[in-house]
Amino acid sequence: MDTDAREPGRSGAAERTDEDAARHDEAMRAASAFGPVGVIGAGAMGAGIAQVAAAAGHEVVLVDVVPGASGGAVEKIGAALTRLADKGRMRADDAAAVLARITPAESLEDLPNCGLVIEAVPEELELKRRIFAELADRQPATTVLATNTSSIDIDDIAADVSDPERVLGLHFFNPPPVMALVEVVHGERTAPAYVEHAAALVAAWGKTPVRCSSTPGFIVNRVARPFYGEAQRVVEAGIADAATVDWILRERGGFPMGPLELTDFIGQDVNLAVGTSVWEQTGRDERYAPTAFQRELVAAGRLGRKSGRGVYAYAADGSVEGGEPDIELAGRLVGGPVATDPLARTLAMLVNEAVDLVARGEASADDVDTAMRLGTRYPKGPIEWGRELGLDVVASWIAELDRAYPGGRYRPSPALTDGSLA
Numbered sequence: 001m002d003t004d005a006r007e008p009g010r011s012g013a014a015e016r017t018d019e020d021a022a023r024h025d026e027a028m029r030a031a032s033a034f035g036p037v038g039v040i041g042a043g044a045m046g047a048g049i050a051q052v053a054a055a056a057g058h059e060v061v062l063v064d065v066v067p068g069a070s071g072g073a074v075e076k077i078g079a080a081l082t083r084l085a086d087k088g089r090m091r092a093d094d095a096a097a098v099l100a101r102i103t104p105a106e107s108l109e110d111l112p113n114c115g116l117v118i119e120a121v122p123e124e125l126e127l128k129r130r131i132f133a134e135l136a137d138r139q140p141a142t143t144v145l146a147t148n149t150s151s152i153d154i155d156d157i158a159a160d161v162s163d164p165e166r167v168l169g170l171h172f173f174n175p176p177p178v179m180a181l182v183e184v185v186h187g188e189r190t191a192p193a194y195v196e197h198a199a200a201l202v203a204a205w206g207k208t209p210v211r212c213s214s215t216p217g218f219i220v221n222r223v224a225r226p227f228y229g230e231a232q233r234v235v236e237a238g239i240a241d242a243a244t245v246d247w248i249l250r251e252r253g254g255f256p257m258g259p260l261e262l263t264d265f266i267g268q269d270v271n272l273a274v275g276t277s278v279w280e281q282t283g284r285d286e287r288y289a290p291t292a293f294q295r296e297l298v299a300a301g302r303l304g305r306k307s308g309r310g311v312y313a314y315a316a317d318g319s320v321e322g323g324e325p326d327i328e329l330a331g332r333l334v335g336g337p338v339a340t341d342p343l344a345r346t347l348a349m350l351v352n353e354a355v356d357l358v359a360r361g362e363a364s365a366d367d368v369d370t371a372m373r374l375g376t377r378y379p380k381g382p383i384e385w386g387r388e389l390g391l392d393v394v395a396s397w398i399a400e401l402d403r404a405y406p407g408g409r410y411r412p413s414p415a416l417t418d419g420s421l422a
């Protein structure tokens with residue numbers, strides 16, 4: 001991941017032209033007219049979101065109930081801004097101004113009337129529901145109330161809010177100052193005008209908004225499931241070892257990381273939890289069933305890089321021990337029967353998942369492709385990829401997989417063959 005990315009809205013150079021200065025001043029005026037932004041929870045995500053909003057010119061109040069936590073987060077943001085200034089990525093006076101716009105606080109009572117409040121507390125429904133009920137009582141009726149949840153249904157979070165039309169998801173990716181993507185998630189009761197308002201706002205912050213409904217996993221965490229699941233199943237079935245599967249996806253598929261090394265990086269426990277959440281929320285749809293392979297890794301404490309061992313073993317300096325790909329085997333598998341071709345299996349299932357999401361009306365094809373390119377750095381959007389491969393070809397691959405592995409996981413989306421996405 002490019003942790004050296006530029007501050008949003010900056011040209012990259014520490015010096016500004018007159019035109020840059022005029023644009024900057026206009027952005028600051030617009031942000032100040034919008035009003036303050038409240039951020040609830042000063043952990044990894046809340047602190048990053050506070051930095052992004054302040055960089056875009058908003059006064060930000062960052063609330064955390066743990067004494068000292070929001071003050072500590074503001075100090076860390078200050079250090080990050082100083083690093084950016086030292087590298088010449090932003091002007092030192094701008095860095096100081098951004099920091100000065102963030103006020104730490106320890107209670108929702110300390111929030112001024114805000115244009116927007118973004119909640120980024122731990123992923124617990126009851127906690128979030130309580131915070132939204134309190135925010136709805138304390139904040140003016142026009143304040144947009146957003147949650148950064150990764151997986152909880154927006155309507156459930158808004159359950160105790162009397163005017164849920166202003167509640168939506170703003171799902172930032174980690175780390176927020178670097179990652180361009182924001183999923184703007186609407187619940188059943190969110191008013192479209194608030195969705196557009198929030199999308200325009202995050203676009204003004206230099207982010208790329210994509211819109212989707214509150215479907216399990218939203219776009220990125222839903223469509224990415226088979227990227228991991230197919231690789232795990234290929235290894236589980238003894239078709240190829242992990243290093244060979246990763247090599248195929250990287251070298252022949254163009255993915256920045258192979259799926260198995262990526263799960264070691266994310267953490268097997270974290271990746272399993274996301275997959276399990278999508279599986280539970282889809283009524284335990286076979287398509288998302290966690291693999292025994294991954295459950296056993298987690299049960300054995302093989303959580304990935306953070307525990308020194310996951311799919312691979314890691315030396316103290318972080319290098320992978322062993323894990324040589326079998327290039328000759330890879331050459332035989334790719335382009336062979338779909339059931340044993342890790343690349344074809346993965347692509348077919350990614351395309352199918354993406355097409356299904358669009359066919360259910362949960363997001364547009366363009367937004368799905370944008371989300372996957374920016375959120376996961378796939379080399380192409382899955383819908384574009386499917387069109388290149390031929391949607392009917394993808395349907396035939398999935399039918400072939402269903403014959404090889406019956407049981408309901410491999411179901412071609414009707415939209416692959418009905419012409420709606422051609």
Ligand SMILES: NC(=O)c1ccc[n+]([C@@H]2O[C@H](COP(=O)([O-])OP(=O)(O)OC[C@H]3O[C@@H](n4cnc5c(N)ncnc54)[C@H](O)[C@@H]3O)[C@@H](O)[C@H]2O)c1
Nearest residue numbers: 041042043044045064065066120121122123148149150174
């Ligand atoms: N970490 C990620 O990669 C990531 C990415 C996208 C979305 N998310 C989502 O963002 C949210 C926050 O995740 P995180 O990783 O920043 O968590 P975190 O644990 O790092 O931070 C949560 C913070 O909230 C504070 N908090 C707890 N109860 C509070 C309350 N009642 N009021 C105010 N603050 C309170 C905690 O003290 C903590 O500082 C979660 O919903 C998570 O699913 C996380």
